[in-house]
Amino acid sequence: MTIDTRDALVSKLGNQHEKLVWDKASIATQVAGTYCSLWRATGIPTQAAIPAASAVCTSALAGAHPFTNQTDPAVSYIGWHTLQTGNANNNLEIHDRLLHFGGLVGNVTTGQNTTSCDLTVTAPAAERLGDVDYSDLSWWLEWYTATGATASNATVNVTYGDGTTGNLTAIAIGGTAMPAGRMTPLHTLVTNGKFIRGVNSVTLSASTGTAGNFGITCTRHRTEMSTEAVANKTALFTYAQLGFPKIRNDACLMGLMLCTATSTGTVKGRGKLLHG
Secondary structure, eight states: OOOOSHHHHHHHHHHSEEEEEEEEOOOOSOOTTSEEEOTTOSEESOOOOOOOSOEEOOTTSTTSOOOOOOOTTOOEEEEEEEEEESSSSOEEEEEEEEEEEEEEOSSOOSOEEOTTOBTTTSOOOGGGTOSTTSTTEEEEEEEEEOOOSSOOEEEEEEEETTSOEEEOOOEEOOSSOOOTTEEEEEOOOGGGTOOEEEEEEEEESSOOSOOOEEEEEEEEEEEEEEOOSSTTOOEEEEHHHHTOOEEOTTOOEEEEEEOSSSSOOOEEEEEEEEEO
């Protein structure tokens, strides 16, 4: 049944939905005000593997929430969700993880190519990408194991939606060790009116002192929630608060957060994925 009336929505919420379950262990060694990925946190969904070559991410990957793909015109939506966090004043963002690439290291200064890390080469379904100019997408440096504490800047060369290439503003990645789980957003200049389609290479200005392992990740934000000033208190979010986001077939749902403390704290929650 298509969800095109309030009665249909109520019916799906009460009787016909798939469950989303989050039960993630805390990730230590974080910094308040920085992003952390829950992709490699243990718990539910299961801990994901570290990627190597560029790959499209789907709901079949370890680390993602499996769910039933729908037949057009039916679509899936997140219609209801709870959240409990071990740290007070915390948050959870749910993203569709579209593409990832790992294996970059923090102890070389030659350019490190990110082969096929381009949405026209390693290509998820177009409906998962949103606007054709790629403006709905977020690109990140994501750390899988820690790099060193020696100060360094990363120059990231990208391809824009119009096919032109260029370097983003250099990103500081040293001074303190970049811990496993850290996600650093890649921003284009708002004034250039262009959005990232792919990442070509990453070049460090100096060795951080430790190889570690980091990579490139592309996601599409679907919704977010936050908790209050009491740890482990359940917060409940309705379809209207969540924005009733569409979850397209094969979407690789992952969690991330903007840290409010020196660890992520535990993250627990349940959601209802409606189909119609």
